[in-house]
Amino acid sequence: MNSVKTLVASAVALGTFGLPAWAQDDTIKVGVLHSLSGTMAISETTLKDTMLMLIEQQNENGGVLGKQLEAVVVDPASDWPLFAEKARELLTVQEVDVIFGCWTSVSRKSVLPVIEELNGLLFYPVQYEGEESSRNVFYTGAAPNQQAIPAVDYFLDELGVESFALLGTDYVYPRTTNNILDSYLQDKGIAEEDIFVNYTPFGHSDWSKIVSDVVALGAGGKQVGVISTINGDANIGFYKELAAQGVDAADIPVVAFSVGEEELSGLDTINLVGHLAAWNYFMSADTEANDDFIAGWHDFIGDEARVTNDPMEAHYIGFNMWVNAVEEAGTTDVDAVREAMWGQEFPNLTGGTAVMNTNHHLSKPVLIGEITDDGQFDILSQTEEVPGDAWTDYLPESAVLKSDWQELDCGMYNTETETCVQVKSNY
Template sequence: MSVLPTRGRAVRALAALVVAGLTLAGCGSRVGDSGASGSPANSCVDTSGSTVKVGFLNSLSGTMAISEKTVRDSLALAAEQINASGGVLGKKLQVVSEDGASEPTIFAEKATKLISSDCVAAVFGGWTSSSRKAMLPVFEGANSLLFYPVQYEGLEASPNIFYTGATTNQQIVPALDYLKQKGVKSLFLVGSDYVFPRTANKEIKAYAKANGIEVKGEEYAPLGYTDFATIVNKVKSAGAGAVFNTLNGDSNVAFFKEYRNAGLTPTAMPVVSVSIAEEEINGIGLDNVLGQLTAWNYYQTIDSPKNAAFVQAFKAKYGQSRVTSDPMEAAYTSLFLWKAIVEKAKSFKTADVRAAAGGVSYDAPEGTVTVNGENHHIAKTALIGKVGADSLIHTEWSSGAPVEPDPFLKNYDWAKGLTG
């Protein structure tokens, strides 16, 4: 036999690729199903000793590792600080770490493991909405607790999840209010093709319709898409007043490079992004995002003693070149919020924690946050920021006071009839 490439070889190669893909997909869904159908078990959380276990579940490998590792770092810092000051209810935290590997099914599987075999009192982590949606039935089934630290598309409120990132009315709606206030008359929507951007854009379009803003175009790129020539061409020829960007991950780099190379500037057509934080700026290249806008609830530049202490502690632990971002701060805050709730409840039990959660406040680096007992989100101050020459984001506009979370946008007339 010769190694000559033949038609048969090429076809076999392609077949092998397809089979490999299908096999992986197959394994994945099987794991997820078994995780999701976990029957309600009696809690095995052991609080008799001098320690209590908590689980950290973030992607340390795979495509989301880039973002989720930063969250893991700030969770580790929070645990260290809590232990240094005596723990929770006098018990030191014993952290059980797991890698979600950027796969929703693995998140579900590891969550099951943390709850039923490690017997943790609460789990902190998750990033993508698909990872959260995969874990939701696990936590509801086992009646355990998840603290989820990332802004998301709203339209969800599980009794077993605490959402410490922003929901839409604390991030996207304020960003639209800001643009409207600045006199923007038309928008172009660019997003990654998955649940968050599509849901967010539904809300943006409803808002635009009610506020006389024209939506000149709506484009989605597959996750990880790297060639934005065509989409930027469409943006350019549409000539909108601003671009609302819900792209996720690496696509932002390609998008902003293309945007700048096509001669579009933040003064002529600003881009408002909801997934670009301090951590991403260097990867995109400062020149490419200088002067562009972001919508978050926390920036490293926030001027408060609490934030100064957080930033300093983080840099001391992980290096001076590191930056802090909104999801990192929300994760850090989530651990302290859990501590505050547990101490109010004087119990680690899910039912007690849930009953005590409403109204619990914590003086976080972003400012004071308060848990809403009804929907388990937290009241946060909305901030629009501008990327500065120091590679940090500076507050341009603030909602002034914490915005009450409204994940189902019940208090907004234009949002009637929206569904997830």
């Protein structure tokens, strides 16, 4: 074990994930803000491990600006207000230079006013509802036009779906995404009566009535499809109920935005085979870069059964862009690094190149995958890189908005009034 690994191992044993005090003055601190306990730990612990791997690999390659990176990990414990407290701790007590973290939109919105107040820098790696562009956040997950809308287009163009069930967990991401999709579908000629929208709480288990309502959409002979923003373990009951009512993917296909390799790992996929997911990355991508990433992950984690997933690739892209921006700027100063981020390019893991746009969203490919019985995805389609939209064209209040932090120095520019709308985060 080299000296860097020894330092990290010692820090882990201490529960700080940082370097010993004698080493801290000569390090660049990287904050890791992911839940290690509570309901979101099953997803976010993997992203914490991903960041530790990326930091270790970068340190083995010489660090950044001649310094080693120090991972400072905190546990917001799936508690949304605690995310804000831990972000403040990272910036004011630990004095980190950058933060990689959050999963749910509610956790990101909790952190946002703290990051903006203290001029921190957050890289957010998970697909989300859009309708946001902060000076202090780089969004490396998918916006709706990079996941939700292409999935609907696949249903319309490839599967001939005529009636849509928009099923989601009851919080901001599903509700905003489905508002966008409802408008988009009607713009595409789908009648309002052919769009069924339903929300359920986290952990919902009784799906019999809802599945019956979905099936009833096809009573007149129309092809039905489900757009799912259902999160967490509620998915298990939902797919089981589809099977219990004799519905399989050939009858009513489901495309999910929150079911990936991590969620499928260890589950019996018998009720999920043939259903779909839309992401910007699948572990099954056949590229040399992906093979290397998977091999590095298995070597770091010490378990070849561990899967990779889309948010891991988002952290991989965001971290490497940040490293390159710091080197280009010659400093970790947030303002200098932010400007150096615009136009950054880095190879993604699916064969293309990610580009950071001036609206702080990436250009990414869109992949549609079919669930296989081994918990992986057979990739059915893959687009060229699609620039992420901060503001959708399918909500009237957003269609007039534009984000451009380079030319306009604004994340919410009204193209009709030609003014920058200043919105104070008050979540």
